Amino acid sequence: MKKINSFLFISFIIITLTLESCTKEAGEGGNSSIYGSVWVKDYDNTFTVLNGEYVAADEDVYIIYGDDYGYSDHIKTDYNGNYVFKYLRKGKYTIYTYSKDSTLQNISGEIAIVEEIEITKLKQEVEVPMFTIYK
Numbered sequence: 001m002k003k004i005n006s007f008l009f010i011s012f013i014i015i016t017l018t019l020e021s022c023t024k025e026a027g028e029g030g031n032s033s034i035y036g037s038v039w040v041k042d043y044d045n046t047f048t049v050l051n052g053e054y055v056a057a058d059e060d061v062y063i064i065y066g067d068d069y070g071y072s073d074h075i076k077t078d079y080n081g082n083y084v085f086k087y088l089r090k091g092k093y094t095i096y097t098y099s100k101d102s103t104l105q106n107i108s109g110e111i112a113i114v115e116e117i118e119i120t121k122l123k124q125e126v127e128v129p130m131f132t133i134y135k
Contacts, residue, residue: 026066026091035084036128055081064094099133
């Protein structure tokens with residue numbers, strides 16, 4: 001009887017360790033997606049006159065998987081200002097794009113517009129609130 005119990009115990013430990021090692025973090029390899037759009041408000045150099053508003057075609061959007069340093073992937077918006085990151089697993093993601101700094105405080109003249117997103121289930125489609133950027 002002791003041999004059976006120790007065999008079951010060892011089997012349980014091996015199965016548990018195997019299952020835990022299969023736990024995947026945020027990133028590619030899943031069946032969920034994150035999507036959204038980017039809108040442009042085009043101002044003059046002093047941000048006092050609005051020249052126009054339009055969809056942000058061919059604009060870069062970036063994604064960070066979990067706690068990665070730097071961006072994990074990026075994509076350009078389509079002609080309608082839309083983007084989608086496909087084949088993602090459950091986890092936390094950071095989505096961002098760049099805009100001119102309308103406060104004129106940043107030395108580079110640009111700031112990141114950032115959204116934190118979480119995928120919590122399989123086959124989930126998560127919409128990011130629309131990014132509004134300034135040009």
